[in-house]
Amino acid sequence: MDGFVRVPVREQDAKVRATNFEEVCLGYNKEEAEKEALRCLNCKNPQCVQGCPVSIDIPAFISQVKTGDVEGAYQTISKSSALPAVCGRVCPQESQCEGKCIRGIKGDAVSIGKLERYVADTARELGIKPEGAKEKKGKKVAVIGSGPSGLTCAGDLAKMGYDVTIFEALHEAGGVLVYGIPEFRLPKTAVVKKEIENVKSLGVKLETDVVIGKSVTIDELMEKEGFEAVFIGSGAGLPRFMNIPGEQAMGVFSANEFLTRSNLMKAFDENSRTPIMRPKKCVVVGGGNVAMDAARTALRLGAEVHVVYRRGEEELPARKEEVGHAKEEGIIFDLLTNPVEIHADENGWVTGITCIRMELGEPDESGRRSPVEVPGSEFDIDCDAVIMSLGTSPNPLISSTTEGLEINRRKCIVAQEENGQTSKPGVFAGGDAVTGAATVILAMGAGKAAAKGIDEYLSSKQ
Amino acid sequence: MFKILEANELTTNIYQMIVEAPRVASACLPGQFLIIRVDEEGERIPLTICDYNREKGTVEIVAQAIGAETYKLSKLKAGDELADVVGPLGKPSDLCEMSVDELKKKKILFIAGGVGTAPVYPQAKYLKEHGVDCDVIIGAKTKDLVILEDRFKEVCNLHITTDDGSYGRSGMVTKALQDLWDEGNKYDHCVAIGPMIMMKFVCKLTQELGIPTVVSMNPIMVDGTGMCGACRLTVDGKVQFACVDGPEFDGHKVDFDQAMNRMKLYKTEEGRLFLKAQEGDTHHGGCGNCE
Numbered sequence: 001m002d003g004f005v006r007v008p009v010r011e012q013d014a015k016v017r018a019t020n021f022e023e024v025c026l027g028y029n030k031e032e033a034e035k036e037a038l039r040c041l042n043c044k045n046p047q048c049v050q051g052c053p054v055s056i057d058i059p060a061f062i063s064q065v066k067t068g069d070v071e072g073a074y075q076t077i078s079k080s081s082a083l084p085a086v087c088g089r090v091c092p093q094e095s096q097c098e099g100k101c102i103r104g105i106k107g108d109a110v111s112i113g114k115l116e117r118y119v120a121d122t123a124r125e126l127g128i129k130p131e132g133a134k135e136k137k138g139k140k141v142a143v144i145g146s147g148p149s150g151l152t153c154a155g156d157l158a159k160m161g162y163d164v165t166i167f168e169a170l171h172e173a174g175g176v177l178v179y180g181i182p183e184f185r186l187p188k189t190a191v192v193k194k195e196i197e198n199v200k201s202l203g204v205k206l207e208t209d210v211v212i213g214k215s216v217t218i219d220e221l222m223e224k225e226g227f228e229a230v231f232i233g234s235g236a237g238l239p240r241f242m243n244i245p246g247e248q249a250m251g252v253f254s255a256n257e258f259l260t261r262s263n264l265m266k267a268f269d270e271n272s273r274t275p276i277m278r279p280k281k282c283v284v285v286g287g288g289n290v291a292m293d294a295a296r297t298a299l300r301l302g303a304e305v306h307v308v309y310r311r312g313e314e315e316l317p318a319r320k321e322e323v324g325h326a327k328e329e330g331i332i333f334d335l336l337t338n339p340v341e342i343h344a345d346e347n348g349w350v351t352g353i354t355c356i357r358m359e360l361g362e363p364d365e366s367g368r369r370s371p372v373e374v375p376g377s378e379f380d381i382d383c384d385a386v387i388m389s390l391g392t393s394p395n396p397l398i399s400s401t402t403e404g405l406e407i408n409r410r411k412c413i414v415a416q417e418e419n420g421q422t423s424k425p426g427v428f429a430g431g432d433a434v435t436g437a438a439t440v441i442l443a444m445g446a447g448k449a450a451a452k453g454i455d456e457y458l459s460s461k462q
Numbered sequence: 463m464f465k466i467l468e469a470n471e472l473t474t475n476i477y478q479m480i481v482e483a484p485r486v487a488s489a490c491l492p493g494q495f496l497i498i499r500v501d502e503e504g505e506r507i508p509l510t511i512c513d514y515n516r517e518k519g520t521v522e523i524v525a526q527a528i529g530a531e532t533y534k535l536s537k538l539k540a541g542d543e544l545a546d547v548v549g550p551l552g553k554p555s556d557l558c559e560m561s562v563d564e565l566k567k568k569k570i571l572f573i574a575g576g577v578g579t580a581p582v583y584p585q586a587k588y589l590k591e592h593g594v595d596c597d598v599i600i601g602a603k604t605k606d607l608v609i610l611e612d613r614f615k616e617v618c619n620l621h622i623t624t625d626d627g628s629y630g631r632s633g634m635v636t637k638a639l640q641d642l643w644d645e646g647n648k649y650d651h652c653v654a655i656g657p658m659i660m661m662k663f664v665c666k667l668t669q670e671l672g673i674p675t676v677v678s679m680n681p682i683m684v685d686g687t688g689m690c691g692a693c694r695l696t697v698d699g700k701v702q703f704a705c706v707d708g709p710e711f712d713g714h715k716v717d718f719d720q721a722m723n724r725m726k727l728y729k730t731e732e733g734r735l736f737l738k739a740q741e742g743d744t745h746h747g748g749c750g751n752c753e
């Protein structure tokens with residue numbers, strides 16, 4: 001019964017890939033993609049589409065793959081998504097599109113993500129680009145941040161004919177796609193750069209090295225530089241620490257620092273001018289995608305890696321595929337474990353970490369069982385590096401310099417879900433800056449909604 | 463790209479440049495810094511803004527060539543371009559927040575050490591422009607290493623001290639401070655900028671003398687926008703990010719020993735890169751003459 005099992009995707013061998021930074025998953029070729037596409041039942045009432053936050057017409061593009069019409073499939077996807085090569089790789093498909101696929105009830109769901117990736121990669125090789133605007137509207141919109149939310153919002157607005165400029169604080173565009181998610185999961189030059197070029201080819205201008213709130217404020221953009229609306233897609237980049245003893249020792253990093261050095265500054269490459277510590281034995285604290293990326297990066301730099309997470313396997317927030325890959329590569333999971341103190345030698349370098357065992361208590365109101373310490377269960381792990389991956393929150397640079405922009409208790413910008421409108425007229429927001437750290441596709445969905453919101457706002461203004 | 467309009471060697475290994483960076487120039491205030499990348503493969507290096515011209519859209523930087531990137535920077539000439547200049551970053555100096563009346567009531571002293579002399583300049587100049595007098599101590603190892611003397615003379619009462627006594631007073635900046643104090647200069651606000659070890663000892667002394675002291679911390683940074691935590695320090699028992707919460711802090715509350723320790727983090731790793739940058743293609747290895 002062929003139809004119940006998905007066409008397996010080729011991957012780099014776990015032993016080999018644990019020592020390099022090349023992409024782990026090799027993707028489908030034409031034959032494999034067309035074979036997998038045949039498994040789609042082309043449902044009349046496709047549940048998969050409801051699981052996709054940007055409602056890609058999944059059965060339509062898969063049908064086009066079946067007939068070998070990659071260009072058509074690409075244009076179908078492009079109607080809803082600006083970054084298909086990215087989403088096909090990093091979306092948590094098991095809880096979104098594929099989680100809803102009817103095929104999943106008895107057997108494997110259709111590999112929607114891998115098919116989307118196949119279409120996007122093939123289209124790129126064939127030089128197919130998204131279609132631009134036919135008429136210009138002659139109105140300027142500023143987009144802050146070049147992560148998935150900003151790129152999507154900018155791309156959509158450009159397609160409607162707006163004159164869009166993206167302002168990015170770093171020297172390179174892409175947000176988390178360039179500084180956070182590693183090369184072995186999302187190739188920078190081959191994939192991310194190309195997707196950004198696609199957005200630029202729609203006429204979007206990009207100004208890097210501009211920190212909004214420092215170099216120029218939102219009010220100045222609107223009053224002095226003639227931008228009639230602004231979209232804030234500044235993400236949630238502020239790292240948290242645990243505030244446990246020893247956290248300032250040398251060898252303790254935030255995942256953001258470790259990943260930024262490796263990804264944005266390319267420190268994994270021996271020839272890079274940015275240094276990075278190459279630990280021998282490294283403890284990564286946390287269980288999300290960021291923790292998996294930090295752990296697998298440290299592994300590739302030569303370390304034995306332990307992931308310390310306070311809940312159990314079931315509760316690991318990372319994508320299943322990443323956890324699986326991490327295990328195959330030899331990462332050790334110390335679950336139901338929490339750090340209490342980091343130790344350092346007389347010169348201030350990390351020598352180890354004391355952890356305590358946890359057990360899951362009664363479910364709270366939200367139904368989540370919160371972990372409680374098991375008294376007297378402390379134990380030590382020797383290590384020379386600790387990477388803290390405890391989540392991030394939005395940076396206050398923008399909210400603290402923009403008059404009349406409401407934020408909530410978690411420092412997130414308050415914006416309406418359906419159109420991104422904030423408390424300040426003409427200012428819209430979306431992505432991690434609004435929701436706190438979430439996913440690429442949710443950020444894109446928010447960018448899309450805001451583009452529509454901005455268009456409605458500017459159309460009604462005249 | 464950001465064009466270099468002027469480039470000069472001020473003294474051995476210390477270089478001054480004027481760079482076109484209109485957005486930074488229009489928004490910056492004394493005490494803030496910027497981050498540059500020399501070229502497309504470059505590291506991000508933080509440098510204090512030493513002066514700015516809003517009309518011309520230029521900023522001035524002064525950098526000491528101590529590692530791979532600053533060495534590369536030192537080789538650039540007028541007409542060359544920097545790949546990136548981003549800023550202004552960090553908070554402006556507290557002095558910019560105070561009213562002129564408040565400032566006039568204070569007797570303000572700046573203590574500058576080595577290349578830290580440059581970042582003191584915009585603050586002293588700012589005070590001069592607002593009609594406020596101040597004293598500045600510049601400390602250097604020896605006469606040749608004193609920088610920006612003429613420009614300082616125009617904006618403050620200048621006291622120079624050299625470790626070897628070859629120029630001005632003799633001894634470290636802490637000795638000059640003690641001497642000035644004993645000569646009857648009762649300062650009630652001090653700003654110290656220089657190597658961490660200097661700031662640490664200045665703070666020890668000003669604590670004894672009861673002078674509130676602000677220091678400008680220069681830990682290792684990556685993004686400079688609060689994203690990575692590389693620049694974290696302990697101030698008054700709390701974790702602070704120098705790039706967004708500083709770079710200026712209450713010097714009596716900074717944990718200097720910890721901060722100095724953290725500076726060593728990438729030492730060997732960077733030493734390797736520095737050798738590579740200096741020797742460039744001449745170093746092939748395998749000749750048997752070098753290790």
Ligand SMILES: Cc1cc2nc3c(=O)[nH]c(=O)nc-3n(C[C@H](O)[C@H](O)[C@H](O)COP(=O)(O)OP(=O)(O)OC[C@H]3O[C@@H](n4cnc5c(N)ncnc54)[C@H](O)[C@@H]3O)c2cc1C
Nearest residue numbers: 145147148149169175176180212235431432438439440443
């Ligand atoms: C290591 C890591 C792994 C992840 N893995 C996954 C995954 O597998 N799947 C998934 O779906 N999601 C994953 N995520 C989450 C996902 O990347 C984010 O939810 C998504 O990128 C959010 O997009 P965004 O556009 O809101 O913000 P970001 O991608 O954070 O982009 C914000 C941009 O704004 C810029 N910016 C910030 N402040 C300013 C300012 N003041 N002025 C100018 N520019 C500014 C930033 O420099 C940045 O470039 C991961 C995140 C990380 C960190």
Ligand SMILES: Cc1cc2nc3c(=O)[nH]c(=O)nc-3n(C[C@H](O)[C@H](O)[C@H](O)COP(=O)(O)OP(=O)(O)OC[C@H]3O[C@@H](n4cnc5c(N)ncnc54)[C@H](O)[C@@H]3O)c2cc1C
Nearest residue numbers: 507508509510524525526529530531532680681682725732
């Ligand atoms: C807010 C701030 C303002 C600064 N202002 C100036 C300035 O106006 N002029 C100036 O010359 N320098 C300034 N610095 C220091 C300057 O950024 C460093 O000298 C530079 O990054 C070194 O880069 P490099 O690649 O040449 O040397 P590297 O190869 O990176 O380092 C060489 C040596 O310098 C040490 N080092 C690394 N980073 C720093 C640092 N941030 N500060 C001091 N030592 C460091 C390393 O441990 C190493 O031993 C400032 C730093 C900060 C954080």
Ligand code: SF4
Nearest residue numbers: 052087091096097113
């Ligand atoms: S964008 Fe993400 S959720 Fe939507 S179909 Fe593609 S992989 Fe699935």
Ligand code: SF4
Nearest residue numbers: 040041043048101102
């Ligand atoms: S639910 Fe599954 S089988 Fe049905 S259309 Fe979507 S992908 Fe195809």
Ligand code: FES
Nearest residue numbers: 686688690691705
């Ligand atoms: S330099 Fe990254 S947080 Fe300060």
